[in-house]
Amino acid sequence: MQAILLVGGLGTRLRPLTLTTPKQMLPMLHRPMIEHVVSGLARHGVERVVMALGYHDDAFRAAYPDGRCAGVEVCCVVEPEPLDTAGAIRFACEASGMVADGGTFLAANGDVITDLDVGAMLRLHRSSGAEATIHLIEVDDLSRFGVAVTGAGGRVTAFVEKPSPPAPSNWINAGTYLMEPSVIGRIARGRRVSVEREVFPAMVADGTLWALRQNTYWVDAGTPQTYLQAQLDLLDGRRGPAADGVSVEAAVDPDAVVERSVVMAGAVVGAGSAVRGSAVHSGAVIEAGATVLDSVVGSGATIGRGARVTGRSLIGEGSAVEPGATLSGARVPEAA
Numbered sequence: 184m185q186a187i188l189l190v191g192g193l194g195t196r197l198r199p200l201t202l203t204t205p206k207q208m209l210p211m212l213h214r215p216m217i218e219h220v221v222s223g224l225a226r227h228g229v230e231r232v233v234m235a236l237g238y239h240d241d242a243f244r245a246a247y248p249d250g251r252c253a254g255v256e257v258c259c260v261v262e263p264e265p266l267d268t269a270g271a272i273r274f275a276c277e278a279s280g281m282v283a284d285g286g287t288f289l290a291a292n293g294d295v296i297t298d299l300d301v302g303a304m305l306r307l308h309r310s311s312g313a314e315a316t317i318h319l320i321e322v323d324d325l326s327r328f329g330v331a332v333t334g335a336g337g338r339v340t341a342f343v344e345k346p347s348p349p350a351p352s353n354w355i356n357a358g359t360y361l362m363e364p365s366v367i368g369r370i371a372r373g374r375r376v377s378v379e380r381e382v383f384p385a386m387v388a389d390g391t392l393w394a395l396r397q398n399t400y401w402v403d404a405g406t407p408q409t410y411l412q413a414q415l416d417l418l419d420g421r422r423g424p425a426a427d428g429v430s431v432e433a434a435v436d437p438d439a440v441v442e443r444s445v446v447m448a449g450a451v452v453g454a455g456s457a458v459r460g461s462a463v464h465s466g467a468v469i470e471a472g473a474t475v476l477d478s479v480v481g482s483g484a485t486i487g488r489g490a491r492v493t494g495r496s497l498i499g500e501g502s503a504v505e506p507g508a509t510l511s512g513a514r515v516p517e518a519a
């Protein structure tokens with residue numbers, strides 16, 4: 184099985200972190216987000232991944248110069264301009280030569296961290312004769328997602344992107360798809376095409392779209408809250424043995440408190456400071472007496488002495504928070 188991973192988005196919701204590093208190259212625990220996604224797919228038999236790149240494509244190519252990522256063969260393709268989710272799938276298929284292979288392929292948003300059973304999805308895809316099968320997950324807050332209604336055997340009877348309330352179902356598009364090559368023919372070439380707004384509704388009209396409803400572990404890690412949550416879940420052991428968040432190469436003062444947090448290699452956490460529910464990236468410095476709560480401190484950033492950074496603040500790479508400052512839900516630099 185081959186997979187296309189969509190990793191060319193701007194990641195605006197994670198700015199300013201994504202101004203310098205594309206979303207899927209941001210660290211998640213101690214390795215880039217993309218490696219969690221790729222190794223998850225590899226566990227389910229994916230042997231080759233095509234990365235559909237755009238924004239900051241150089242970061243991916245520099246990280247995987249030998250064409251392997253998390254033990255899987257990767258091929259990088261770069262869109263000349265952002266083509267949106269379906270346009271990117273078509274471009275990646277053609278540019279990588281996948282389309283010529285002619286088989287079922289997987290496509291996924293590159294920021295979806297999930298334990299989806301791809302094998303179960305493939306069985307449904309085969310037995311139903313679907314043209315495409317999508318993974319659905321049940322959520323309470325539907326505002327950010329596309330919602331699907333399914334009928335007998337999982338055939339999708341309605342697909343509505345970000346519906347106004349009341350939504351027709353609580354099952355949302357979880358961002359992993361199995362597709363037949365014929366889907367490519369539905370996507371106009373050379374312009375922006377959304378898989379959620381154009382391709383899936385057209386397939387519903389033709390009765391060729393199926394869905395697997397599976398409430399497995401799933402996080403769309405594209406917001407400050409979910410980017411942190413995906414890491415806390417690893418620390419809390421929600422997806423296997425609890426991980427250790429503090430790198431042996433970090434310098435944490437014995438008088439500092441670090442709780443349920445990631446502190447990466449080269450980071451310094453000073454005396455009397457507290458880091459809780461947060462991620463401190465490589466080389467960042469938390470000065471003495473500072474507090475970092477539910478926030479992300481980017482690589483090489485500094486939190487000044489006695490400062491309080493809370494409420495899902497995002498401190499960009501190399502930025503500085505003044506000593507004694509109090510920030511909640513802040514973005515530094517703010518202009519981002």
Ligand code: GTP
Nearest residue numbers: 189190191192193194195196235265266267271293
């Ligand atoms: P926000 O700006 O915060 O919404 O993030 P985003 O740009 O990543 O958009 P979103 O999370 O909605 O995108 C879903 C997935 O599709 C992500 O993995 C993106 O990287 C990817 N993506 C979105 N647009 C494009 C595109 O035009 N080309 C490619 N190759 N990938 C895209």
